Amino acid sequence: MGCCKQDARKPWKTFASKMNGGDKDPNETEDEVEEEILPENSTGSVNNDILREKFERIVGNDDSSFSGIDLATLIRNKYGRSYDVQLIKKEFMGKNLLALNVMWKYMEQRSFPLTEEEYLLRLDDVANTLKCWGAVSHVRCSIEKLKERPRVGKAVSIFIDMDASGGRASEWIYK
Known part of the structure; x- marks a missing residue:
């Protein structure tokens, strides 16, 4: 025992x-x-x-049904705008990390390059990847707790520790 x-x-x-x-x-x-x-x-x-x-x-919510619309709703509820997102790989202190960047461009801008349908399809892809990584609840909690906002030229980064979330980092990060 x-x-x-x-x-x-x-x-x-x-x-x-x-x-x-x-x-x-x-x-x-x-x-x-x-x-x-x-x-x-x-x-x-x-x-x-x-x-x-x-x-x-x-x-916490059931992550298996997380979709692009859920991600869009999460971002819109937090910031009041439909900001674009990107998944990126960054090297920090010799360690490769994955991050979700909430970009400064948003769908309500005239200059936004995507239609609403394209925007939701992009968010669907990101949401599916987050589900594969097992990082949905981490991203959901991080967005709710963040104090900073995206602004021109500066995205908000949410770092995802793949090994801690069970996502097997070696399968997703190539050196």
Whole structure:
């Protein structure tokens, strides 16, 4: 068994009560309280959408369905514009790294070289590559946490450690 101890605690069912201005309703039963916590649909089963939403908030979204539209939505929600993206290889301190660059050009500009369809196809390619690398959740979290914005001549880089994400860097980076 080594260093880990088995937890001998028994699981306990936890009940919560709704508080209205600090006063608990004395006529409310524990079953009614549980119904408020776990809403039910018309068939009497637990509402799967709400449970899935809560689960994804804790664990993260399902990366297998990540697409170009999801990437476009992520970028647009963060920056308010539909910025272009590129996957690049950079050498940093003697180590080859892959990065997702959020470029400074965006689809709403008149001079943007792609149509909306071409833009979404490009993002689809990038999203599929990120799925292959196992880097979707890393990119999703990084974009949400970034404080910097793309500006003319300066892209925002999100470095992807292929070995940490299980993407087998040697298959993707050629020297």
